[in-house]
Amino acid sequence: MTRASPRPNLAIGAYRHLKRDIIRGVYAPGEKLRMSDLKTRYDLGVGPMREALSQLVGERLVTTVSQRGYRVAEMSIKELEELYDARAQLEGLILELAIARGGDDWEAEILAKAHALSKVVEVHSAEDMLEVWDRRHQAFHSAIATGCDSPHLLQARTWLFDQAERYRHLWLCQTVFSDAALDTKRREHAALTDTILARDTAAARARMREHLMSPVPIIKRVLQQRGLA
């Protein structure tokens, strides 16, 4: 009988909650995070709140200068472009390794996840985009990546994803896919899956890059509208 899992301490809840709020754009890029406000919003004292912030600093979603408080990390078009390029590059590497290393179970998992994703035939709201489509979308891509059989590369991938998530959130909230757009995405995913199952590395990499970069112009426009250079 293993020991029961202890109740998570307050810092853990605050970390999760604040991280989620940052990603969802509750705070503007560069916005000051004042302790008096945070204590109230997340219902805890200074100590655990500072712990949560420390972790988010380590994750680069929050910046800090001693005695000058904490701020949400900035966003910019320049960062967007470089970040998405970096993600596409790493995803290409991971995909190549997965194609070389992944077995039958890996293929089966991709097909299962692609199927679940394709079953989303209509979305009505930004909430649907986030909670329904994008969950399955992420699961699909994770299934592909898992074949690389490298926990550390997957962690680096996760970190880049976390950095990109604020930008992705802009895209997903801005964009409610029409039926036609969903159909287009379904085709993209199917074509990507085909190249992967065919173990055609070059084609898979090209499709993956194109697929990953497709939200960039949309996000760019949103950032421009918000006056972020």
Added chain:
Amino acid sequence: MTRASPRPNLAIGAYRHLKRDIIRGVYAPGEKLRMSDLKTRYDLGVGPMREALSQLVGERLVTTVSQRGYRVAEMSIKELEELYDARAQLEGLILELAIARGGDDWEAEILAKAHALSKVVEVHSAEDMLEVWDRRHQAFHSAIATGCDSPHLLQARTWLFDQAERYRHLWLCQTVFSDAALDTKRREHAALTDTILARDTAAARARMREHLMSPVPIIKRVLQQRGLA
């Protein structure tokens, strides 16, 4: 006149100090980090110490379970092998991008750093390995990587390096290079530099991988001697 930089808070110093101690093996893998001991050793109270630990948890050098305290992350041969493979893969990607993107200044910087590294003609102690040779060695490799022109990929690289640093430390402390070994390393670095300057991506990648993986058998033996599977 810009504002003076405020004095770093206590958590920052503790973070740096503890991180350094972990990397240098002051604590064994998996060792319990007891707050009463940490407070004394790093001369501060619970609050800032917990902040420092939070950041190290985010960096995966420390693990924690609520109510059960903190521990230094484990090490293993399995992790060593996967981590070094991941590093070699990412370094290969970064090298390929650097060769495609780097200009004349980048080449000049590599030559300068290679030159400084080659000037180390003898090392007498583990301290020399760390403070003299390895500083220049890291600077050489960083100069190469910088050409990829992707801050996010470089950050992912840094994170992998941090994960590897405990393992590297075992190697560097275990291994005081003889003059002959230094000469061999010098040749490796020169050959690597040649392939880079020749913009021969395939050859450069192959040499880089071989070079990066060369400490693995040594580290493996050290881990085995210490009973880490």
Added chain:
DNA sequence: CTTTATAAAAATATCTACATTTTTATAAAA
């Protein structure tokens, strides 16, 4: 108008006391 100086208000960072949880030591039962 801008700059400088000052005081007050607000924010930041840390320590300590203390409630809660976990671990350790010990004794008894199986």
Added chain:
DNA sequence: TTTTATAAAAATGTAGATATTTTTATAAAG
């Protein structure tokens, strides 16, 4: 011997008080 129960000791986590630093508001000087 191992397992169980109990109490004591130790460790963990947090709130609140407080010292320090920064920011804001205001007035005076240039």
